[in-house]
Amino acid sequence: MNWFDERYDLSDLKALAKKKYVPVHRHDIWYYTGGVTLFLFIVQFVTGMVLAFYYVPYFEQAHKSIIEIVTKLNMGWFYRSLHHWGAQFAIGFLFIHLFGTLLLKSYRKPREFLWFSGFILLGIAIFFGLSGYFLLWDERAFAAVRVATGGAAALPVLGETIKAFLRGGIDVTGETLIRFYAFHVCVLPMATLALFGVHLFLVQYHGMSVPVSEQGKNLRQVPFFPNVLYKDLIFWLIVLGVVVTFATLLPPEIGNKADPLAPPPENVKPEWYFLFLFQTLKLFPGDILGLNGEVIAVVLVALAILFFFLIPFFDRRSQQDQRSPVFTVIGIAYLLYFVIMTIVGYFS
């Protein structure tokens, strides 16, 4: 270490690391949901790099190249399966992290930008999911992307522009596949790194948020290095074990190759994190008091998401560190809607 120490003075960094303390209280388990998401994203980046060596993002070969990855490549089945299950768990933990943050009101002043950056990261993660499963180029993925991009077109004003941007044409075609590949392996990872950098910096800048109910108590503080980090690592190891077990025992399917001229399979469904939207779309009839039900559905969903995004501004009481039961109820309502619609969608 002498060689290095002669050139670089790390004492400032070490002092900074020593200063990082985390409060202990009865809700502190939620602090671990962010870290595990980071860990799963690292797993995704690494397994994704391996898959990218072999995947062919061209519509005639995409489907076949995946079959070759899982049948011919050394450990290929494992990487694909791990990438699939890593994605499911990453998005699952992101939702847990989101609702934990929501219900503990960690978004309140001064941490609004933490909420916004995290929320956009969730949006990116969902787009990662959609673009990722479109790369399979199977019937279900094809239908899902037609619906997702076609649904965007129902938004007023910008809808058609968004649709053209996502599809790279008037239709979902091989062009869309190349585009989604570029999103999946280049645009979204870059955006994730940049935004995650902001997110992590803000966590360090503000320190951990303490819920209103625990504020003012004389909370014990434990050092992040090593106490909290070791707990993080324990949790990551457990989650890795679970993900690897799922990946080994439940390798994901691949459907029939997509055919733009064939109807989608009977009872086609999107990935689980789209089920609440899917079920919502089914609820709205085509005609509501003479208005276009599809547009109403898409606009209402967009407004509900926008309200969710801007919640730090609406929740005035939390801004002043007061208890805010109304927003607890709103948060629980969002959570219940998400959970119930996901379950109904799954079993419908």
Next chain:
Amino acid sequence: MKLNYSLVTRRTFLNTLFGGWIATFLAGSLYALWRGAFPTLGKEPDFVVLNKPGDYLDIPPNSTKPFAWGGKLGYIFKRADNTVVALKGVCSHMECNIVYKPENKRFYCPCHKGWFDEFGKNVEGPPPKPLEFFEYRVEDGKLLVHKKGIKVELPKA
């Protein structure tokens, strides 16, 4: 050196100059990126020409025969009463391909469970609009399917 009657300081002048340079550069780059992100979109065809009209028109009643309407699905559909129509096989809700269910005499969209009757009317579920129908005619041994209200002349060979 500061001029006695100058309206701007040297600092303001330079900030404006470089700020303007950066703003112009960013605006131009963003515009170029925006343009580059959109390919030439193309459009749906106004008509398609199909060989062997018999393959499409001589199907049993209460059944459909798919054809390619550009990159989308089209159907030649013979109703139970033997009338033959051409239509776009794409749901008016979220653009999934639809499928004909002979036992219900209805078109069905599996994505969000939408139903259309034999005349393309959206009768159940979320579809907001009826299906789009085409016109067709047989000419010189070819089946010509075209959008409603469009005049198509085949070149004489």
